[in-house]
Amino acid sequence: MKRLILLLAVFAALLAPAAASAHPLGNFTINRFSRVEVSGHRLYVLYVLDLAEIPTFQAGNIDARAYAHRIAQNVHLTVAGRPAPLVVLGRALAHPPGAGGLRTTRLEVVLAGPTIAGPARLAYHDANYADRIGWKEVVVGAHTPSRSDELRAYPKDMLSSPLDVTSTTAEVTPGSGPDRPPALSHGKLLEAPDRIADSGFASLVGRSHLSLLVILASLAAAMFWGAAHALSPGHGKTIVTAYLVGQRGTPKHAALLGLIVTATHTVGVFALGLVTLALSQFIVPDRLYPWLNLVSGLLVVGIGASVLRTRWRRRRHHHHHHHHEHPTSFRSLLAVGVSGGLLPCPSALVVLLAAISLHRVAFGLLLIVAFSAGLALSITGVGLAAVVARSAFRRATFEGRLVRLLPAASALVILAAGLAMTLRAVPKVS
Amino acid sequence: MRTRRLVFGGTAAGLTAVAILLGGALRGSPSARSAPVLSPPPASETTVAQVAKLQAELRANVDDVNALDALGLAYQQRARETGDPTYYTKSDEVLSRALRLAPRDLLATSGLGSLALSRHRFRVALALGRRAHTISPTTARNYGVIGDALVELGRYRAGFQAFDTMARLRPDVSSYSRVAHARVLIGDVRGAFSAWRLALEASLGQGETEAWTRVQISKTAFSVGRLGPALAQAQAALRAFPGYAPAYDALAWAEYGRGRLHAAIAAEQAAVDRIPLPQYVSVLGDLQRTAGLTADARRQYALIGVIQRLLVANGVDTDLETALFDVDHGIRPRASLALARRAQRERPSIDGDDVLAWALERTGHCREALGYSQRALRLGTRDALKLFHRGAIEQCLGHRTAARSWYRRALALNPRFSVLWAPVARRELR
Numbered sequence: 016m017k018r019l020i021l022l023l024a025v026f027a028a029l030l031a032p033a034a035a036s037a038h039p040l041g042n043f044t045i046n047r048f049s050r051v052e053v054s055g056h057r058l059y060v061l062y063v064l065d066l067a068e069i070p071t072f073q074a075g076n077i078d079a080r081a082y083a084h085r086i087a088q089n090v091h092l093t094v095a096g097r098p099a100p101l102v103v104l105g106r107a108l109a110h111p112p113g114a115g116g117l118r119t120t121r122l123e124v125v126l127a128g129p130t131i132a133g134p135a136r137l138a139y140h141d142a143n144y145a146d147r148i149g150w151k152e153v154v155v156g157a158h159t160p161s162r163s164d165e166l167r168a169y170p171k172d173m174l175s176s177p178l179d180v181t182s183t184t185a186e187v188t189p190g191s192g193p194d195r196p197p198a199l200s201h202g203k204l205l206e207a208p209d210r211i212a213d214s215g216f217a218s219l220v221g222r223s224h225l226s227l228l229v230i231l232a233s234l235a236a237a238m239f240w241g242a243a244h245a246l247s248p249g250h251g252k253t254i255v256t257a258y259l260v261g262q263r264g265t266p267k268h269a270a271l272l273g274l275i276v277t278a279t280h281t282v283g284v285f286a287l288g289l290v291t292l293a294l295s296q297f298i299v300p301d302r303l304y305p306w307l308n309l310v311s312g313l314l315v316v317g318i319g320a321s322v323l324r325t326r327w328r329r330r331r332h333h334h335h336h337h338h339h340e341h342p343t344s345f346r347s348l349l350a351v352g353v354s355g356g357l358l359p360c361p362s363a364l365v366v367l368l369a370a371i372s373l374h375r376v377a378f379g380l381l382l383i384v385a386f387s388a389g390l391a392l393s394i395t396g397v398g399l400a401a402v403v404a405r406s407a408f409r410r411a412t413f414e415g416r417l418v419r420l421l422p423a424a425s426a427l428v429i430l431a432a433g434l435a436m437t438l439r440a441v442p443k444v445s
Numbered sequence: 446m447r448t449r450r451l452v453f454g455g456t457a458a459g460l461t462a463v464a465i466l467l468g469g470a471l472r473g474s475p476s477a478r479s480a481p482v483l484s485p486p487p488a489s490e491t492t493v494a495q496v497a498k499l500q501a502e503l504r505a506n507v508d509d510v511n512a513l514d515a516l517g518l519a520y521q522q523r524a525r526e527t528g529d530p531t532y533y534t535k536s537d538e539v540l541s542r543a544l545r546l547a548p549r550d551l552l553a554t555s556g557l558g559s560l561a562l563s564r565h566r567f568r569v570a571l572a573l574g575r576r577a578h579t580i581s582p583t584t585a586r587n588y589g590v591i592g593d594a595l596v597e598l599g600r601y602r603a604g605f606q607a608f609d610t611m612a613r614l615r616p617d618v619s620s621y622s623r624v625a626h627a628r629v630l631i632g633d634v635r636g637a638f639s640a641w642r643l644a645l646e647a648s649l650g651q652g653e654t655e656a657w658t659r660v661q662i663s664k665t666a667f668s669v670g671r672l673g674p675a676l677a678q679a680q681a682a683l684r685a686f687p688g689y690a691p692a693y694d695a696l697a698w699a700e701y702g703r704g705r706l707h708a709a710i711a712a713e714q715a716a717v718d719r720i721p722l723p724q725y726v727s728v729l730g731d732l733q734r735t736a737g738l739t740a741d742a743r744r745q746y747a748l749i750g751v752i753q754r755l756l757v758a759n760g761v762d763t764d765l766e767t768a769l770f771d772v773d774h775g776i777r778p779r780a781s782l783a784l785a786r787r788a789q790r791e792r793p794s795i796d797g798d799d800v801l802a803w804a805l806e807r808t809g810h811c812r813e814a815l816g817y818s819q820r821a822l823r824l825g826t827r828d829a830l831k832l833f834h835r836g837a838i839e840q841c842l843g844h845r846t847a848a849r850s851w852y853r854r855a856l857a858l859n860p861r862f863s864v865l866w867a868p869v870a871r872r873e874l875r
Binding site for chain 1 (some may be wrong): 473490493496497500503504507516523527528531532538539540677688718719720721744747748751752755866
């Protein structure tokens with residue numbers, strides 16, 4: 016149990032540094048953004064307020080009018096040293112969904128200031144929510160970029176602190192164009208798309224209530240994630256394709272490959288989980304990955320080399336090419352499948368460990384099997400496409416050199432892919 | 446040896462063989478903080494400036510392990526100063542990066558250990574502390590991480606041994622405050638105060654560190670009914686580090702102890718306004734309820750529900766503080782008993798034992814409760830709330846005389862030890 020939790024936390028720390036907290040800046044921040052700009056001869060302020068889950072709840076039912084009014088009173092604008100009052104021109108309020116089924120808040124307010132006749136020096140200070148933590152940003156100019164995209168996307172860079180700017184001074188000159196107040200956003204822009212930090216697959220196991228429907232839906236979702244995950248780079252798609260094309264695989268082979276990938280991935284997740292649990296004092300799981308990468312790389316190199324060697328021999332022995340199928344050996348099929356499923360997906364591991372610590376082992380196992388099945392489905396799909404494409408190719412009229420070269424070419428592709436994987440893995444293994 | 450006697454002074458009841466020097470994370474402290482992990486920055490260099498400098502250095506050379514270490518630790522200090530958990534995430538990323546670059550890096554390992562302590566992942570902290578210790582057996586701070594984790598896991602003998610070694614290696618603020626806390630745990634309040642004085646002297650002029658030390662002194666003073674010093678230290682903490690939420694919380698307790706309910710509400714509200722931690726919010730609700738502000742109190746209690754939902758959404762379902770809140774307020778008794786059991790398994794310290802004992806009493810499992818209460822009091826800690834819980838358990842078992850004597854002991858320590866329960870104890874004694 017101890018080690019499980021340890022491992023879980025270490026994993027969370029190493030692999031998913033951005034914990035699944037719905038508001039990217041934490042559940043109790045109050046974030047503020049002001050854009051001071053001149054349009055025509057008039058000064059405007061676009062003020063954005065972003066409340067995370069807890070302050071939203073504390074605020075209760077938000078009266079946007081009262082809020083806008085209070086915001087206007089607590090921002091202080093001086094032009095050429097003289098205080099300039101700001102008047103509320105418009106506002107927009109939305110409650111983007113946050114964590115735990117809770118709401119967050121985004122309020123945009125357009126404030127109108129005085130007109131200026133010529134160049135003027137302005138000073139701006141935002142005194143709203145002075146004590147509360149959160150992102151505080153002030154920019155001057157209609158086209159000045161905002162580091163948070165006006166509180167829509169907070170930088171997650173580990174080398175930057177949350178911005179803490181509440182005051183600014185600037186020289187401004189009236190524009191030549193017409194006087195147009197800044198626009199309020201609406202639709203998706205108002206609903207702040209950056210709200211839900213990544214939770215995805217790993218959040219499934221933590222569902223608080225498990226009804227049959229929830230379980231089925233979770234399994235379907237896990238499968239979907241597995242399928243989507245397989246489409247990200249480096250899950251042996253190239254290798255599977257090259258192999259099936261080169262070895263004249265049949266749909267049956269493609270299906271078998273899928274099965275092997277599922278089994279390998281499931282077993283791999285369990286094995287890596289158990290190994291790191293047992294050896295957690297000595298091994299940081301993070302450091303196992305380069306080794307696994309290396310092993311799969313070498314495995315693929317081995318497959319490529321063996322296929323190439325077989326081809327070479329056959330070319331020497333039968334000069335006339337013919338169509339009788341060389342039985343695709345189960346051993347090499349196994350090797351290809353293993354290389355595709357060997358690398359356990361980190362989120363699958365996190366799910367396993369979370370499941371154990373939540374005492375939902377069976378559910379966790381099911382989720383991982385579903386995830387692996389999804390993974391395999393994608394790979395089988397790719398494999399089938401390769402098989403179909405190849406047979407179409409074969410039926411085409413231009414039989415001959417190209418087709419005869421295919422097996423050797425595919426072996427070279429596999430070999431190259433394996434070498435690339437190995438070379439990439441080697442420097443990380445230390 | 447001389448140092449040892451010097452720091453000891455008191456007797457270690459029931460733990461005679463063990464040198465009791467240091468204590469770790471404090472009950473109810475928001476971020477079970479280990480003593481400051483940074484060597485105190487020179488007075489001229491604030492944490493903000495230090496962070497900015499290190500960020501700039503790292504932007505020039507992102508692989509500078511020493512700078513990564515320093516920045517990771519500085520982020521943790523910022524998290525303590527602001528209460529903003531985003532800094533923990535950043536610290537995690539920076540230190541993990543350092544560890545990837547240099548897997549046997551000492552500061553990154555122990556830094557991740559103290560981070561785990563802050564996040565209440567005590568088993569992780571223990572493993573990381575031990576790993577740091579194997580890397581460098583003579584570094585004092587590793588013993589701090591190990592000892593803090595052991596103490597929170599209820600392994601006091603081993604924890605105090607670690608502290609003993611640590612203090613022999615390096616007597617400083619971190620060691621003195623652990624000495625003090627360990628003495629509080631074994632009920633040696635006088636000895637604790639003398640150690641706190643040393644810690645305070647060593648922390649003067651260090652902003653947040655001084656404020657933190659003063660808050661601890663204030664709480665120790667409150668726990669034994671010394672309300673004058675409790676108030677003075679809380680106020681001094683606010684002077685040392687203005688706006689410090691834990692200081693407002695300590696101030697609220699001191700004011701409550703002096704019977705100034707409305708001053709207490711104002712102070713706790715200030716703490717909640719800065720950081721809405723569940724323990725602050727629940728105290729605020731209790732204070733408001735006592736003052737007859739039922740509607741306000743209900744809002745605070747509802748806010749706790751929201752915070753719990755967020756914790757669950759973030760994968761935390763074993764929080765001791767929220768378990769205590771549920772048990773105290775009779776919320777879903779069966780579920781809260783299960784929660785308390787989980788929390789106690791995660792954190793089998795005297796605090797975990799006490800909350801579980803209390804949850805068992807509230808649900809009528811008084812015989813089982815007695816065992817956990819005995820465990821909770823096994824160190825001889827003079828904690829009025831734990832004594833009161835024991836009284837209630839004895840009463841539930843029909844031991845009237847014993848119950849009255851426990852209630853009397855609790856009230857003798859501090860007639861207002863708890864907003865909710867001190868009045869109950871008084872009523873029972875009538």
